[in-house]
């Protein structure tokens with residue numbers, strides 16, 4: 001919460017309430033989302049949201065997360081507290097724009113740097129597979145900021161897939177193909193192998209390691225995402241190495257990058273590995 005807003009709320013909230021004010025939020029396009037709005041402030045949530053709206057001109061909708069990311073589609077439940085009655089917005093990052101409904105599609109603006117990091121690794125003429133592509137934010141980041149030959153995205157949430165298709169048009173990309181469905185059904189039908197495979201589903205990416213490895217060329221790069229406590233970072237390496245052993249491949253671990261924090265000492269990590 002910006003400090004000046006706390007100042008502005010001094011007349012409306014008690015000292016104790018002011019101390020409880022949420023300190024972090026996400027800005028998805030022009031929608032501001034409080035991730036953890038304290039229940040002690042529920043009675044004053046609309047007043048707080050109105051103040052935010054009146055003082056941050058770029059914000060047109062203020063929401064709180066009523067339920068965290070859940071289910072196969074990893075979508076949140078959002079409650080609008082102030083502003084326009086919509087959850088659709090256009091978000092801008094790394095020279096791209098993505099249209100999405102912040103409740104019907106998984107999207108985190110906090111991963112913009114991670115998407116930039118991956119894009120910087122993509123080399124000329126690579127073919128890239130994004131296994132859980134959402135509204136196509138990774139594929140478009142790569143298409144617009146690299147010289148990749150082709151990018152394929154697969155997404156099971158039909159609404160996210162639909163936004164993905166719209167986003168290809170919005171960004172005028174020519175080298176992305178998006179498929180709607182479960183990676184386990186779609187991938188065996190795509191008769192090609194890739195130079196790079198991204199697995200941005202930290203909750204359960206390990207369940208898909210076998211199929212990811214089958215689709216990687218010899219010497220190809222794997223980006224495996226996981227949620228881990230800092231004491232368990234070695235587990236990501238173990239998961240990838242054990243899947244490699246099972247699939248008779250070998251791997252060279254390149255790096256483990258922290259790309260988000262979701263609790264005390266708990267992180268979203270990306271393990272980069274070259275698969276031989």
Ligand SMILES: C[S@@+](CC[C@H](N)C(=O)[O-])C[C@H]1O[C@@H](n2cnc3c(N)ncnc32)[C@H](O)[C@@H]1O
Pocket residue numbers: 072073074106107108111131132133134135136137138154155156157160181182183184200201202
């Ligand atoms: C954490 S989100 C990431 C979305 C997107 N890559 C991004 O960074 O915004 C994971 C996505 O995987 C999709 N998903 C989950 N299981 C899947 C499966 N078996 N096949 C294809 N997509 C799947 C979900 O619907 C969700 O959109």
